[in-house]
Amino acid sequence: MTLTRLTPAATCVALLTAALSTAASAQTLKIGLAAEPTAVDPHYHQTTPNEALLMHIFEPLVAMNADMQMQPALAASWQPLDDTTWEFKLDPAAKFSNGEPFTANDVIFTFCRILNNETAIGGGSTNVARRIIGIDAPDANTVHLKTASPYPVLPNELARIPMIWSGMAQFENLTYEPAKGCGVTSAWPTVTDFNTGNLVVGTGPYKLKSYVKGAGIALERNDAYWGKTPAPWSEVRMTAVPSAGPRLTGLLSGDFDLIENPAARDLKRITDSGFEYTTKPSVRIMFFQLDVGRAPSPFVKSPKGADDNPLQDARVRQALSMAIDRKAIVDRIMDGVATPANQYLPEGMFGSIVGAPALEYNPTRAKELLAEAGYPNGFELTLSSTNNRYINDAQVTQAVAQYLARIGVKTQVDTMTSSVYFPRRARQEFSAALGGWGSETGEASNFIQYWVTTRNPELGVGSSNYGSYSNPEVDKPYLEAIRTLDDARRSELLQDSVKLALEDMANIPLHFESGVWAFRKGLAYDGRADQRTVATAARPAE
Template identity: 75%
Template sequence: MRFEFTLKAVTLSLACAFASTAFAQTLKIGLASEPTAVDPHYHQTTPNEALISHIFEPLVRMSPDMELQPALAKSWEPTDDTTWTFKLDEKATFSNGDPFTANDVVLSFCRILHNETAIGSGLMNVARRIQAIQVQDDKTLQIKTSVPYPLLPNELARVPMIWNGVVQHENLRFDPENNCGVTSAWPDVNAFNKGDLVVGTGPYTLKSYVKGTGIELERNENYWGEKPDWKNVRMTAVPSAGPRLTGLLAGDFDLIENPAARDLKRITDSGFGHTIKPSVRVMFFQLDVGRDQSPLVKSPKGDNPLQNQKVRQAMSLAIDRKAIVERIMDGVAEPANQYIPVGMFGSITDAPALEYNPKKAKELLAEAGYPDGFELTLSATNDRYINDAQLTQAVAQYLSRIGIKTNVDTMTRSVYFPKRAKREFSVALGGWGSETGEAANFLQYWVTTTNKDLGVGGSNYGGYSNPELDNKFLEAIRTLDDNKRSELLQQAVQLSLDDMAHIPLHFESGVWAFRKGINYVGRADQRTMATHATIAE
């Protein structure tokens, strides 16, 4: 399937009898996964980013089809090879009435670089590429990078801006080594979760955030942009698809995310609507290839078989991706032959399907020196991705069939992500949506050799390193010519596939179901947004 950024929606004919003021007061949403924080710089997961996007905004944003659009910046342009000039929207204000200015941009990037409680380093990687921020006036600033970086606007679409009043400061300046002019302590995740610091420019404000209970938002009546239909939004996490659907059918929810595909006919027959949107999220397993001893691998040789390329290729050959899509994902997914959908910038246009060949897999294991296999554990979440636990069990069965004794350990995401960041796993399930709309996004976080100074490899928990790939990637992200950059990215993607330190499985599709009187526009990044739910005309 070629991935096209167009809306694929299956929507029933909806009645408009409920389109009244009373109907528009509260939107009740059933989430599949609970956000872990309301801190906009804490952890780049889709549930967190979806919640945060209601309250905080970036300089530029991505449309539902992953196209760049103005947000807090009304325009941007390269001034030279390493400088971008941003013009901020004069209308943009925070929910407390303060205007959004260039000082807030400076403070936001400084806070990212001083956020000791952050999980992952995605935002920090972006901030580290910035050499200087020069404030020309309240509504004009220049961002300078040390080398050409044509993808900077794409990366900034993932960076929420915060109010400079969350800290005490003197004259703000982008000088991270000297605390940027901040005189108080930098707020941590708990300070944001308490709610007092949650001051954004977005269409909603935070009313209540209680882990395990629910989230309540109130419409920002002073919002500088287009106001949403709903005065109040109540979000409740229900990890199991069955109870989530029951809640929709019973009227407890107006909108739910990720209903099981097998239930779509029941949803339709019950008079409800649903939307299906192909997503940019690839599901994959990341292998621990950087250590001679891996914590959850037992080898008859006492070594780490995952360091052997043939072993990794054998593991990929053992997996029947089409069967997983049909049986585990109920057909609402696409087998992944690379890490980004075909059609995305930098993707391999004619990438062949990844082969399912258990016989060849066994032969490769023998050639690698493991004719009798070895033992390992697959680690995964059980409450984050669509059918994550079932998916992991299925892959374990496939690996067992080629002689790799495979155990499964699934856990809640609040336990899983910190453990993965500490490299406590040997084979870890991952899900990543390349929300910048191009191939460099996955490569820079997961595949390139970790280098804090260059801002790459922040999620490379497997310790993978390929100097040839690194060189291709770094040249690509510094290349201004689009055709040349795309070619270099394709070469880097191919090198990664050849090494198979990250085994791609499938691309998820976003699915939402909703009651009569509502229209809903799905997003390719799978964020569930109250602002995309409108009253049916």
């Protein structure tokens, strides 16, 4: 070790720098959210607001960085041992906020809890867990995850699974037998247990201080955080303000240091007022999911009678797509802070169609397709959407309704808060539902798996297929792709599946959102392609 003697002047500078650094790290960061997280339960419902909150408190085995590239998290390394077995070496330094070490038992418990979580309303975690048929732990810092068939994207998928502490339940010997309870002798934790804060023990850089629905969320720095980079803020306060106008007012008045999703039309006002903003292209596709599996459908009225559902005809679905001017929506509704979508993942990402043509805007041809399908005078349809979850979600829905009306589809709009909307959508109460999905694995299989593939709980696919769409021709290349270890072949298969899905158009792509954040002077913020707003990405400006 080499010691360096500082001069008195240098000592003063060093002390001043340390003091300023300490002051900065002691600050409270106040964030204005566009939508309120619905739970602190890491396995309750996979929405961006929930996941953004959770990544402050919990961590996965494998993480995705701001550009959707995999990086080590609780697992220091991983490798396939054979076609159906992945080995993960856990970081021996990892520990929970209560000081307990993170071990293989916590991995086993996490997956067991996911498959015994009766309070969950989203199936994302469940789909991943169902693919794992066995977990072995050769030692406390090693786990072997076994799948029924080759599953090359398992590490990608694990980035979506926050790990929880096994000590929140009672057991004598944990074994991965979810159907038999895994050896757990106490009750499984519920969403209420997490929301009250009783069981919120994670390995992340922050701890939950308070969570009050409708009031706000407070986090405090985990001073025992095991990671290399400590949390930059001593406290983080998050408040949901669904309307962009009041949210911006909160920033300008000093109530917030950082806000997400300011209206694009306000960006000039932000800079003119001495504030700053950053944008980040995202992988979030906005789309309408159509109810094609039922006749009748609850919000469709057909001239052919009560038992008819026009959405079951692919020509009708293509007509609805052709009626929409995506570029106009991006320019006029999204103020340019989006990109028209011509498939379900931005081109250039794994499994996306290379050189995909723009989806055609052709209202004349749309009317012809309706007539060919037997609806020359259209039909009645209600579009359902959130009004506080996505950027301009209600306005986008209104715009789409106007486009459909121009081809003779008598369209109504029903918007509601996300807390009402998502449970209703999960119960399949809509006929045409607005969706937003960020492909967190960074490849095309993610959207196809959840929203397009025929529902099959045993295979862990189709959990978000609320339109009950089913096409074996779309399923076949996808199901082969997820068992194919050769990357080039897997990409070809995924492209085939995407092409077929676009031809059938059960999910109508609209645009890819761009993440936008505005913040006060003296602050710097790095956006993320998954649109999550995280305190660890904010820091004092250099």
